[in-house]
Amino acid sequence: MKNNNQEVLVHVEHLKKYFSVRKRGTLKAVDGVSFDIYKGETLGLVGESGCGKTTCGRTVIGLYPATDGTIEYDGKDVTKIGNEEQKWFKKRVQMIFQDPYASLDPRMTVGDIIAEGMDNFGLYTEPKERQARINELLSLVGLNKEHASRFPHEFSGGQRQRIGIARALAVDPEFIVCDEPISALDVSIQAQVVNLLIKLQNELGLTYLFIAHDLSMVKHISDRVGVMYMGQMVELATSEELYSNPQHPYTQALLSAIPIPDPEIERTKTVLPLEGEVGSPINCGSGCRFASRCKYATEECSKVTPELKEIKEGHFAACHLF
Numbered sequence: 001m002k003n004n005n006q007e008v009l010v011h012v013e014h015l016k017k018y019f020s021v022r023k024r025g026t027l028k029a030v031d032g033v034s035f036d037i038y039k040g041e042t043l044g045l046v047g048e049s050g051c052g053k054t055t056c057g058r059t060v061i062g063l064y065p066a067t068d069g070t071i072e073y074d075g076k077d078v079t080k081i082g083n084e085e086q087k088w089f090k091k092r093v094q095m096i097f098q099d100p101y102a103s104l105d106p107r108m109t110v111g112d113i114i115a116e117g118m119d120n121f122g123l124y125t126e127p128k129e130r131q132a133r134i135n136e137l138l139s140l141v142g143l144n145k146e147h148a149s150r151f152p153h154e155f156s157g158g159q160r161q162r163i164g165i166a167r168a169l170a171v172d173p174e175f176i177v178c179d180e181p182i183s184a185l186d187v188s189i190q191a192q193v194v195n196l197l198i199k200l201q202n203e204l205g206l207t208y209l210f211i212a213h214d215l216s217m218v219k220h221i222s223d224r225v226g227v228m229y230m231g232q233m234v235e236l237a238t239s240e241e242l243y244s245n246p247q248h249p250y251t252q253a254l255l256s257a258i259p260i261p262d263p264e265i266e267r268t269k270t271v272l273p274l275e276g277e278v279g280s281p282i283n284c285g286s287g288c289r290f291a292s293r294c295k296y297a298t299e300e301c302s303k304v305t306p307e308l309k310e311i312k313e314g315h316f317a318a319c320h321l322f
């Protein structure tokens, strides 16, 4: 954490991912999102459920083809590369999934689950080597080698997420999309898994896109945080700046809903409730998508989509107020 490297690993520009929904039109899950991720940093990505975080993460690492836009990985536009280079890319990027119950095949042993990527990429020559790597990965995530022959149902949620992390690490990736990796876990073990991810990042020099649905979870792990609303990025800044000086009315509302550990501040703070409903991302037109819920909205807001602009060094917001 607290990464000072300014070398860009992932450059995303005007990324769009649309789904066609039968008889209903086009669902704009990600609609023109731009951001950079620096080598060795954690970029947090937050926003309410359905705002497009998972779709964004999956599209960036090539699990979904992009509808439009550019994704550069280490200087290479990965939306335009051929099969050989796709293989190169797929080995460098991995994903940790939200639900550690659904994401592990119940019929496979833990060892086989972890080794799947190694099997696919042919990363060993002898079975002995494969087993040694499985053992190494198990110990890296705080499990032990006896666990390799067991099945996922024998493990707790936290342990399963450790298995999912070991699986992601097996191919020795550089960049990992962590898709709400702790949302499905008991509060008591969430911190353990976050601390494991931080430890692994420091030891292995990993770069993370860390997705969460609320701001309290990402603060601890992220160098910078982006806030999404209905398929668009509405604010992006360093964690400190975003938490101490939120500018977009949506970010302010999200932050005011987080409990503050200091009882005195908590008692006296003003909560800006989010009013109205999230609109539908299907066939939505122009204008700011947050306008219907924003108390500052003007006529311009319902007509013109605000661009993400740098309002202060390193602090970006998409809002007509600035």
Ligand SMILES: Nc1ncnc2c1ncn2[C@@H]1O[C@H](COP(=O)(O)OP(=O)(O)O)[C@@H](O)[C@H]1O
Binding pocket: 019, 020, 027, 028, 029, 047, 048, 049, 050, 051, 052, 053, 054, 055, 056, 281
């Ligand atoms: N494979 C898909 N087909 C059609 N619609 C999808 C698909 N995946 C996601 N969506 C829709 O895209 C929007 C964004 O979803 P998602 O990226 O999962 O949001 P989040 O991760 O922020 O909760 C939602 O409206 C969701 O219903």
Ligand SMILES: [Mg+2]
Binding pocket: 053, 054, 055, 180
């Ligand atoms: Mg999601």
